[in-house]
Amino acid sequence: MISLIVSEENPTLPKDIFTVFNDVKIFNMKYYPGHGIRKDEQDRMYRELAQIKREVEKADVILYARSYGVFDKKGMRKLKEFFSKPVVISTESIIDRLRELNAKNLYVVTPYNQRRHDYEIKWLYNLGFKVVGSIALGRTGGPAIASTPHDLVINAVKVAQESSADAIYVACTILSTLPILDKLSGRLPVITAASATVDKAKEIINLKKNV
Numbered sequence: 001m002i003s004l005i006v007s008e009e010n011p012t013l014p015k016d017i018f019t020v021f022n023d024v025k026i027f028n029m030k031y032y033p034g035h036g037i038r039k040d041e042q043d044r045m046y047r048e049l050a051q052i053k054r055e056v057e058k059a060d061v062i063l064y065a066r067s068y069g070v071f072d073k074k075g076m077r078k079l080k081e082f083f084s085k086p087v088v089i090s091t092e093s094i095i096d097r098l099r100e101l102n103a104k105n106l107y108v109v110t111p112y113n114q115r116r117h118d119y120e121i122k123w124l125y126n127l128g129f130k131v132v133g134s135i136a137l138g139r140t141g142g143p144a145i146a147s148t149p150h151d152l153v154i155n156a157v158k159v160a161q162e163s164s165a166d167a168i169y170v171a172c173t174i175l176s177t178l179p180i181l182d183k184l185s186g187r188l189p190v191i192t193a194a195s196a197t198v199d200k201a202k203e204i205i206n207l208k209k210n211v
Helices: 012-019 039-056 073-082 090-100 114-126 142-146 150-160 178-184 193-210
Strands: 002-007 024-029 061-064 087-089 105-112 130-139 167-170 190-192
Touching: 002 012, 002 039, 012 024, 012 178, 012 193, 024 039, 039 073, 061 193, 073 087, 087 090, 087 193, 090 167, 090 190, 090 193, 105 114, 105 142, 105 150, 114 130, 130 150, 150 167, 150 178, 178 190, 178 193, 190 193
Parallel strands: 002 024, 002 061, 061 087, 105 130, 105 167, 167 190
Antiparallel strands: none
16 A cells, blocks of 8 residues: 655546556645744654554655655654654655656756746756756646646647757656656656655556565
8 A cells, every 4th residue: 555645736636647646645734834943843843743654664665755844854854753664655656756767957847837947957057957947837826736737738748849858857746646657758758746756656566566
């Protein structure tokens, strides 16, 4: 079984993930503005996680499909130490997949408004990636992102496929990408927040089966 932890603003991944896995239990966390970096944000986040910890840990693998509180290594390490079961963190999975591809130059597609888009670009630069091009779809808030038409994502990635990047990164687990991964494929590899998270979960599940 998989425990999927998402923001209450994310109706997309809980629906899409059943196209990949059958046995998934969903846990919704409250949405708060911010990035979960400040101490008060962290304290509130872990108080909420403590309330669901016992149920979450009944799974074989835990998917934390949020960026809140896990933008840096310190936050990722803290979350993994909190749980007794293997934890797949979306932000970490994205970084790992891009580095596995040796993708130094990225074309970035996000569903965000410009301010949140720029934050994503800055995050990637701080990790050592170079962004050679990007598209912001200009949507603000979970409901707007969740309702993004697939065609908008497909067309944005088509533009990115013409770039000089090593890979294309499509941000946000609220953005529906799992059902259209085949339509995003092309000359350049495409990593989406959802696909990176799911791929990492598959790796852990396969390792556990082979033990």
